[in-house]
Amino acid sequence: MRARDLLHTRPEGLYCPPGDFYIDPVRPVASALITHGHSDHARSGHRSVLATRETLEIMALRYGADFAGTTQAARLGETIDVNGVAVTFHPAGHVLGSAQICVEKDGMRIVASGDYKRRADSTCAPFVPIRCNVFITEATFGLPVFKHPPDSGEIARVLKSAEQFPERAHMIGAYALGKAQRVIKLLREAGYERTIFIHGALAKLCDYYESQGIALGDLQPATVDSGAKTDFAGAIVVGPPSAFADRWARRFPDPVSSFASGWMRIRQRAKQRGVELPLIISDHSDWDELTETITETGAGEVWVTHGREEALVRWCELNGIAASPLHLVGYEDEGD
Amino acid sequence: MNRFAELLDRLVLTPSRNGKLTMMTDYFRTVEDPDRGLALAALTGDLSIAAVKPAMLRMLITERMDPVLFGYSYDYVGDLAETVSLVWPEPDAHLTANSQPTLADVVGALQSASRSDGPKVLVRLLDRADISARYAIIKLVTGGLRIGVSARLAKQALANLGAVDVTEIEELWHGLTPPYTELFAWLEGKTERPEKTAKALFRPVMLSNPVGDGDLEKLDPADYAAEWKWDGIRVQAVCEGGVRRLYSRTGDDISPAFPDLVEAMVFDGALDGELLVGDPVHETGTFSDLQQRLNRKTVTPKMQQSHPVFVRCYDLLQDGTEDLRALPFIERRVRLEAFVAKLDPTRFDLSPLAPFADWAALEDMRRNPPHPVIEGVMLKRRDSPYLAGRPKGPWFKWKRDPFTVDAVLMYAQRGHGKRSSFYSDYTFGVWSGPEGGEELVPVGKAYFGFTDEELRQIDKYVRDNTIERFGPVRSVRADRKQGLVLEVAFEGLNRSTRHKSGVAMRFPRISRLRWDKPTAEADRIETLQALLD
Ligand SMILES: [Zn+2]
Ligand SMILES: [Zn+2]
Numbered sequence: 001m002r003a004r005d006l007l008h009t010r011p012e013g014l015y016c017p018p019g020d021f022y023i024d025p026v027r028p029v030a031s032a033l034i035t036h037g038h039s040d041h042a043r044s045g046h047r048s049v050l051a052t053r054e055t056l057e058i059m060a061l062r063y064g065a066d067f068a069g070t071t072q073a074a075r076l077g078e079t080i081d082v083n084g085v086a087v088t089f090h091p092a093g094h095v096l097g098s099a100q101i102c103v104e105k106d107g108m109r110i111v112a113s114g115d116y117k118r119r120a121d122s123t124c125a126p127f128v129p130i131r132c133n134v135f136i137t138e139a140t141f142g143l144p145v146f147k148h149p150p151d152s153g154e155i156a157r158v159l160k161s162a163e164q165f166p167e168r169a170h171m172i173g174a175y176a177l178g179k180a181q182r183v184i185k186l187l188r189e190a191g192y193e194r195t196i197f198i199h200g201a202l203a204k205l206c207d208y209y210e211s212q213g214i215a216l217g218d219l220q221p222a223t224v225d226s227g228a229k230t231d232f233a234g235a236i237v238v239g240p241p242s243a244f245a246d247r248w249a250r251r252f253p254d255p256v257s258s259f260a261s262g263w264m265r266i267r268q269r270a271k272q273r274g275v276e277l278p279l280i281i282s283d284h285s286d287w288d289e290l291t292e293t294i295t296e297t298g299a300g301e302v303w304v305t306h307g308r309e310e311a312l313v314r315w316c317e318l319n320g321i322a323a324s325p326l327h328l329v330g331y332e333d334e335g336d
Numbered sequence: 337m338n339r340f341a342e343l344l345d346r347l348v349l350t351p352s353r354n355g356k357l358t359m360m361t362d363y364f365r366t367v368e369d370p371d372r373g374l375a376l377a378a379l380t381g382d383l384s385i386a387a388v389k390p391a392m393l394r395m396l397i398t399e400r401m402d403p404v405l406f407g408y409s410y411d412y413v414g415d416l417a418e419t420v421s422l423v424w425p426e427p428d429a430h431l432t433a434n435s436q437p438t439l440a441d442v443v444g445a446l447q448s449a450s451r452s453d454g455p456k457v458l459v460r461l462l463d464r465a466d467i468s469a470r471y472a473i474i475k476l477v478t479g480g481l482r483i484g485v486s487a488r489l490a491k492q493a494l495a496n497l498g499a500v501d502v503t504e505i506e507e508l509w510h511g512l513t514p515p516y517t518e519l520f521a522w523l524e525g526k527t528e529r530p531e532k533t534a535k536a537l538f539r540p541v542m543l544s545n546p547v548g549d550g551d552l553e554k555l556d557p558a559d560y561a562a563e564w565k566w567d568g569i570r571v572q573a574v575c576e577g578g579v580r581r582l583y584s585r586t587g588d589d590i591s592p593a594f595p596d597l598v599e600a601m602v603f604d605g606a607l608d609g610e611l612l613v614g615d616p617v618h619e620t621g622t623f624s625d626l627q628q629r630l631n632r633k634t635v636t637p638k639m640q641q642s643h644p645v646f647v648r649c650y651d652l653l654q655d656g657t658e659d660l661r662a663l664p665f666i667e668r669r670v671r672l673e674a675f676v677a678k679l680d681p682t683r684f685d686l687s688p689l690a691p692f693a694d695w696a697a698l699e700d701m702r703r704n705p706p707h708p709v710i711e712g713v714m715l716k717r718r719d720s721p722y723l724a725g726r727p728k729g730p731w732f733k734w735k736r737d738p739f740t741v742d743a744v745l746m747y748a749q750r751g752h753g754k755r756s757s758f759y760s761d762y763t764f765g766v767w768s769g770p771e772g773g774e775e776l777v778p779v780g781k782a783y784f785g786f787t788d789e790e791l792r793q794i795d796k797y798v799r800d801n802t803i804e805r806f807g808p809v810r811s812v813r814a815d816r817k818q819g820l821v822l823e824v825a826f827e828g829l830n831r832s833t834r835h836k837s838g839v840a841m842r843f844p845r846i847s848r849l850r851w852d853k854p855t856a857e858a859d860r861i862e863t864l865q866a867l868l869d
Contacts, residue, residue: 144401145409145422147467157342164358245750245808249757257756265422266413267348272807274750276349311408318402 019085035114036098054097093127095178135299139307169252173241197222199239341468351752360493373515380487421471498523503540506587536579540724544731568612600683606654616685661722785845819855823848
């Protein structure tokens with residue numbers, strides 16, 4: 001079987017003709033396989049959805065219990081037959097519940113990575129490289145300039161700044177699903193035991209993570225009721241990045257604006273957003289991790305999607321691996 | 337090196353002055369000699385390292401990576417130093433573990449490299465450094481840290497470290513050299529204040545306070561002398577034992593940019609005055625003309641010819657071996673008159689006193705100065721000694737009223753720190769083009785002058801009338817029918833080639849919100865252009 005007969009793009013997303021399903025479709029379809037709960041991958045309104053239990057639960061939290069006609073939970077590592085196509089979910093290390101989806105028929109195996117990262121994250125299961133014929137990789141940070149430093153150093157900078165400016169609130173922008181919980185967890189792992197204040201948009205997901213056994217310590221809503229302006233002096237506040245441009249942010253004393261994202265590697269990006277304390281913490285692979293993963297999968301062919309395709313395609317070319325960009329539209333990750 | 341690199345990173349992104357000061361002071365407190373002194377020199381621009389050209393840097397990196405991948409990277413990042421720091425091959429872990437170079441290692445290696453060795457030495461350093469250290473190293477060798485820290489601010493951080501007045505640091509500064517070990521030892525209370533050994537040192541400048549409401553009523557006009565406040569830059573010209581230096585108000589040595597003036601500095605003493613363009617007798621040029629001569633390291637003979645400079649003298653601080661600063665103003669003035677009379681009249685003249693009968697008469701003079709390059713009057717107590725800093729009482733400045741223009745709000749940008757959730761930085765424009773085809777051209781930016789309540793009102797207006805957003809900037813509805821008119825006050829105009837409008841405002845601020853005024857009645861660009869001539 002040729003790869004393109006097993007999976008190819010359609011306006012709705014990546015389609016598998018023999019299995020008659022889509023992976024992470026951007027429009028409502030009859031049958032959807034979903035890698036993870038970020039809103040650009042997991043949309044509501046499909047007739048049936050196959051995803052990990054956590055991803056299904058996260059979708060229910062975000063869209064309401066009736067987000068799909070029917071749902072089926074996929075267990076990591078277990079193969080499911082979908083119209084004669086063998087489908088297996090493997091951990092992707094991106095956010096809680098995230099998975100790569102491996103589809104196989106007649107000796108042709110394609111792995112769709114979804115979004116993935118390689119470094120340790122105690123809020124989700126680690127990525128497992130799967131040998132395959134074709135590897136579909138994301139390329140959110142697919143440029144050699146993206147090199148994520150160790151998380152510990154980034155967290156240490158927040159803590160140092162909080163010490164240096166005890167009269168100011170430190171506001172960390174972090175996407176609601178995955179990044180926020182990871183940042184909080186990293187703070188805890190660095191020994192930060194004080195209350196962390198969170199924006200209302202994070203509450204449900206933080207509670208959900210807690211319910212899955214991921215301890216986040218004492219979290220309080222960052223509401224004005226919880227105190228006067230000065231009560232947030234020296235506090236760490238976590239919220240979705242968009243909230244910091246909002247009137248919401250006015251309740252904090254002279255805030256130090258921080259943002260946890262792989263984009264923060266580029267100074268100009270930080271500057272443009274008015275970020276004073278950039279934290280290079282990403283839930284995606286950096287350049288070296290992308291290229292190492294491609295090598296590890298042993299794939300003879302790579303399809304690149306979701307970001308800066310051209311550089312990764314070029315790297316594959318230089319390394320004798322067939323590669324082409326998959327021009328999928330509609331993915332702009334909320335979780336970078 | 338890493339602590340210096342981290343300091344640079346934080347300084348670039350920290351908008352507030354106090355935040356920057358805290359970071360620098362903490363750095364000076366925690367980092368040891370000689371690294372902190374070298375960092376200080378790098379910040380004040382006193383570190384000399386042979387430069388590596390951008391083309392060389394580009395060659396070095398493309399020898400090490402695929403040029404196409406480098407091209408994609410550079411295209412994305414936009415800054416050569418940053419791109420190279422990010423894509424440079426990572427050192428082996430065993431090389432970096434214990435042997436990250438210190439700032440002293442880096443500076444030492446770079447300073448001892450010959451011109452032809454420079455690139456090789458740079459490579460060896462980059463091969464052992466991590467990303468942020470690589471960035472700092474490249475910034476050092478390509479010149480220009482450009483991190484929004486002035487030499488003055490770095491000196492203020494030192495002053496904070498030692499709890500001394502910044503003028504004390506400025507006074508010592510030119511006698512000291514990197515890595516400033518004796519300066520730090522003094523600031524930390526370990527030794528005496530360093531001796532002033534160098535010649536022609538800077539003397540901290542005496543500054544004035546603006547005349548406030550009701551200030552003058554309490555004062556007797558007879559106690560004060562008045563003179564014109566010229567619109568140039570305040571300088572101090574010092575000559576001692578053959579050493580000649582021209583200093584800015586904050587003690588930066590700007591002599592190299594003014595060889596024409598320095599050549600005429602044939603005296604022994606220290607003069608305080610205003611640097612202006614033109615010649616004293618026939619023509620005093622505008623600040624806009626003077627700008628042609630500012631912020632240059634060197635100056636062409638042609639520029640010296642077309643834009644000659646001179647000093648209009650205000651005060652005499654030192655006459656030969658005699659320090660005059662403790663004398664009353666009026667006595668210094670007599671000495672000054674005698675002193676200036678002996679100097680080259682094409683390069684030095686006296687700022688005349690402006691006699692006045694009472695405050696009302698002075699007010700009239702301030703409002704209608706006799707020369708366009710005068711920006712108000714100065715009041716100096718006749719008995720005032722020359723004191724460092726800005727003491728309250730002896731000297732006042734009373735500026736003429738600012739210019740104002742009615743402009744239309746075009747863009748708003750989110751502020752920083754306390755204002756990060758407010759659209760508080762405004763770009764405004766005036767009309768240009770033929771009747772019926774008018775367009776707004778931006779003429780300036782302002783982020784103060786309004787009250788907190790007005791800020792809230794403008795913020796709401798911006799949010800309700802946004803037509804486009806890019807990053808932290810919103811473009812706001814502004815056409816002939818709809819928009820917000822701002823009355824903008826400013827001190828003067830410069831010609832500008834960087835701005836599409838051809839003008840740049842000095843010290844613009846929002847003086848009034850004109851909710852009542854239709855946008856079509858805002859000013860036209862010709863109104864501003866007329867001010868330039
Ligand atoms: Zn994604
Ligand atoms: Zn994602």
